[in-house]
Amino acid sequence: MELSLGSIAGSYALLPAYIGLLQQTNPGSLCYTEHVDDPHGAMRFKYQFIAYGACVNGYQYMRKVVVVDAFTIVDSENDDAWEWFFRHLSAFVHDTTELVFISVRHASIYAGMRKVYNQAHHSACTVHFWRNVRHLYKPQTLAGLMFAAARAFVVDDFNKKFLEIQRVNPGCAAYLVDIGKSKIFWRSRAARSVSVIAPKCRKIVDENFENAMAMAVRPISDFEFQIQIRAGECYTVKLVEGTCSCNEFQCLSIPCAHAIAAATRLGVSIENFIDVAYYEETIRHSYEEKITYSICGWKLFGRINL
Numbered sequence: 001m002e003l004s005l006g007s008i009a010g011s012y013a014l015l016p017a018y019i020g021l022l023q024q025t026n027p028g029s030l031c032y033t034e035h036v037d038d039p040h041g042a043m044r045f046k047y048q049f050i051a052y053g054a055c056v057n058g059y060q061y062m063r064k065v066v067v068v069d070a071f072t073i074v075d076s077e078n079d080d081a082w083e084w085f086f087r088h089l090s091a092f093v094h095d096t097t098e099l100v101f102i103s104v105r106h107a108s109i110y111a112g113m114r115k116v117y118n119q120a121h122h123s124a125c126t127v128h129f130w131r132n133v134r135h136l137y138k139p140q141t142l143a144g145l146m147f148a149a150a151r152a153f154v155v156d157d158f159n160k161k162f163l164e165i166q167r168v169n170p171g172c173a174a175y176l177v178d179i180g181k182s183k184i185f186w187r188s189r190a191a192r193s194v195s196v197i198a199p200k201c202r203k204i205v206d207e208n209f210e211n212a213m214a215m216a217v218r219p220i221s222d223f224e225f226q227i228q229i230r231a232g233e234c235y236t237v238k239l240v241e242g243t244c245s246c247n248e249f250q251c252l253s254i255p256c257a258h259a260i261a262a263a264t265r266l267g268v269s270i271e272n273f274i275d276v277a278y279y280e281e282t283i284r285h286s287y288e289e290k291i292t293y294s295i296c297g298w299k300l301f302g303r304i305n306l
């Protein structure tokens, strides 16, 4: 194996050259390497952080949601490894209350994150929860109930689903309580502008618009409205704050049917209330830069004569 592919130590020794090429071909990339001293005098590889320039620059246009699902090489000091990772990530993913991290439930990820990010929120990945619940508990419908609870916008809806989980399998409910119910959720919001809306967002807005047409609108003040749906329930929309008592508006940063009913009554464009991250122009900016692969096989390093 070593004859054909080279030694492990030899492979790590190639990293500096690879990183050099990567930074040349991808301007703006952030690359950090951590070494430890070897008892024999040489340096030994410990950690590597790479963020391509295209990703660093594109991030500013995106909603501030970071999924930590990376391929990592870590040592037994997992807490230190994750802290090291988050310290370098914070060079361009700044700590704000609008930032949400989503990750698997790993104590070291939580510990490392908390040392670097004090304001950002952290939630567990619902797909991992869904898989765990499916694997650990019967009947299979529990996973669906858990997913429905995770997608609830208001506490009442969540509680209804959670009570159902408790009724079907108290053990599963206890498992979720142990995790911390609030960890199942993630939502955030950002700024606005006017442009063409991306198709998936447009579909949601169109559906909400259709539902809004059947709602009764009562002004409370200049930009505050009470909206009554056919079933009789009432919601309060505050257009300036971008909120609705159903929670969907502020969570998705897309106007809910109630907000659309209010905006239509006021005669203002619905597009004003959609997060800038959902506009095609923003999405184009997010992904407009390309990642250039620095090497072609091993040829550049002279390992194999292709």
Ligand SMILES: [Zn+2]
Binding pocket: 235, 244, 245, 246, 247, 248, 249, 256, 257, 258, 259
């Ligand atoms: Zn609403």
